[in-house]
Amino acid sequence: MKTPLSLFFLTLLFNQLSCMQSSLYLKNNNVSFSPIMRGYIRQTFAMIKPDSIARENCPEAIKAIIGMNNLNIIAEKKLLLSREQAQALYQEHSGCEYFQRLIDFITSGPVILMVLEGPFAGMKWRNLMGPSKPHEYQEDTIRAIFGTDQLHNAVHGADSANAAQREIKLFFS
Numbered sequence: 001m002k003t004p005l006s007l008f009f010l011t012l013l014f015n016q017l018s019c020m021q022s023s024l025y026l027k028n029n030n031v032s033f034s035p036i037m038r039g040y041i042r043q044t045f046a047m048i049k050p051d052s053i054a055r056e057n058c059p060e061a062i063k064a065i066i067g068m069n070n071l072n073i074i075a076e077k078k079l080l081l082s083r084e085q086a087q088a089l090y091q092e093h094s095g096c097e098y099f100q101r102l103i104d105f106i107t108s109g110p111v112i113l114m115v116l117e118g119p120f121a122g123m124k125w126r127n128l129m130g131p132s133k134p135h136e137y138q139e140d141t142i143r144a145i146f147g148t149d150q151l152h153n154a155v156h157g158a159d160s161a162n163a164a165q166r167e168i169k170l171f172f173s
Helices: 005-028 058-068 083-089 099-106 121-129 142-146 161-172
Strands: 043-048 072-079 111-117 155-157
Touching: 043 058, 043 121, 043 161, 058 072, 058 111, 058 121, 058 142, 072 161, 083 099, 083 161, 111 121, 111 161, 121 142, 121 155, 142 155
Parallel strands: none
Antiparallel strands: 043 111, 043 155, 072 111
16 A cells, blocks of 8 residues: 655655754764765765656656755756666676566666765665665655565665765766
């Protein structure tokens, strides 16, 4: 059963406040960090997958969620990925049994590629997306609302600062 969007937006507000509290904790306890520290990524890579593009108003809803969480879309392009681009994007999964299905799916229709920017951008985007496996979906995450299964889970995001740099460079250089 899908969650009503009003509950989703209330949860996003709560998550935003929690992130602000975390930032205050870091500041008040003199915790220093740099852009390469795990969890603090000023820019991250995000992609809206073909299953979401095919749904009416879904990309706009996902972009609204991004904006409501103090993330800015600083670069964006809609594109039909080639098999080579998809294989480069998902290179860490090349040995997995689902790799060819993943490549077939991600090249089946257009995607929206984005660079997101903001404090804790990588961590925020990962939290907004939620886990990739349906049995692990957390209520009110993008994947819980728009995803249908592990392959058709609406969005992709870089899982680390290094992956974000590599994925941004792959599509926005």
